[in-house]
Amino acid sequence: MSGRKHRPVRLAAPTPADLGPILADHDRYWDGRDLRSLHHPIYCRQFADTGLVAHGDGVLGYLFGFVAPAGEGYVHLVAVRDDARGTGLGRTLYERFGELAAARGADRVTAITTPGNAGSIAFHRTLGFTAETVAGYSGPGADRVVLHRRLDREPVRIGPARAADAGEVLTVQQAAFVAEALAYQAAIPPVRESVTDVAAAITAGRVLVARDGARIVGSVRVTPTGDGTEAEIGRLAVAPDRQGEGLGSRLLAAAEAHAGPVERYVLFAGHRSERNLGLYRRRGYTETHRTLDPVGVPVVQLAKPRHTG
Template structure:
């Protein structure tokens, strides 16, 4: 099998075999020729006795690789071709500066949602996404070396047994920041008792790789706002996209709030860059109780 860029002639072949890719659904109107012309360098076709599968996508200026359509012919399903197309597109998107992938599907498309979740995507249903009454499930995943990151890592609510390990990860993640500020910032001063209360309230999510906690984040819903905090990734797992995945999971865990708020120390450039990439914008600055200047940011629920 050969995977390469589509040509204008490929579009006719795909449409001629439309029902083999999309049985029971008519998606011909979504097959715009620009994906085989202007966006041919970020779209893909898999060739084996014709076109076995294809992916139409592009890289947006916002830094996301957007997957518009991905389909596998009826006789090639179950071969892993869909996953391969996503991996190849991730490589292309990362090479053009993308740091995450995005796709959408209909709320009732359980197969698509399950497929994307297996690749490490987080799913969020957005009301009226495609117009009044046209809800869509938005699927997002950070990229690691061109691949959806952390697909082997589960993100789930913490249990009482996780408290000690979460605290260890949190302190390890924040100790460098504390040294930079020359202050005992709250994440390194927190006690197991404090953490136990947050876990019991269902406010703590962990990233779990096998039996190990490799990251954590806190979510507190305050009326129409959700405060996201204590985002921490184990030092040996940083740079894999887990921070972005934890942030997306925290937003999903918050439920139907109007906006998300968070803050970071003014020297926490890595975290601030992540938040800004994900649509957060600075609202104001304060000084915390230990004297550290703090940047406050916010994002409307359906931004980014």
């Protein structure tokens, strides 16, 4: 976020010496939930090779887990300290654990949470987990949500669009923005573009796409300003059936990287587009002003200086 200082983060296997500081700062990881009894030293000793601790200004986060003989990587605990949230550290811990588990023969990752923990369930879904409520999982009356993700799935890759992608990019863009157009009862620019318009942007090197195998599941556009000090990021679109997996955040990060050495990034969203505005604010964008788009829809203009996280 824009007000957060950068700290170098180093991931390492947990050691017995990490357990003391983690328990001392327990409330900063768990927000009042007392889970001290779950912090068994076995995760810093016998299972240390499949655990992770993020070191920076102290312990910023950690993941305790193991790989079962049947080929299942199980996440026992994962936590990020209150002042390191929103930085992508939780995702990084999961991705690294997946690599460790796969290297030990695991073909899936599993975690559990309580049915009322909506935040945890939503977070895991952004990482590609499925969620299933299992009655009595932890005993009579103790239902749990079991979260699964396979490790053999081809990762979604983000890169420049090709000339032949124009039609598919437009289809994804229109599908992503049609609900917003209906909400505003206006033919907003993303839904009334033509294939020719998209092809021209691709030719200019301004379009990035997210590919899941041969399918395009998202896209974003990066347009430099005339003097090269700013880059406008727009047309951020994720296929409706792939929304909620974190692709929007990944596309936005890729767009910022693609923009090059500009001084700041700018973008806009409809004033009632709370989901998009929430994403941009979490990524460090702040409102600069409000105006009307070409069809008269009120939009919020936002900006973010480069290198602010």
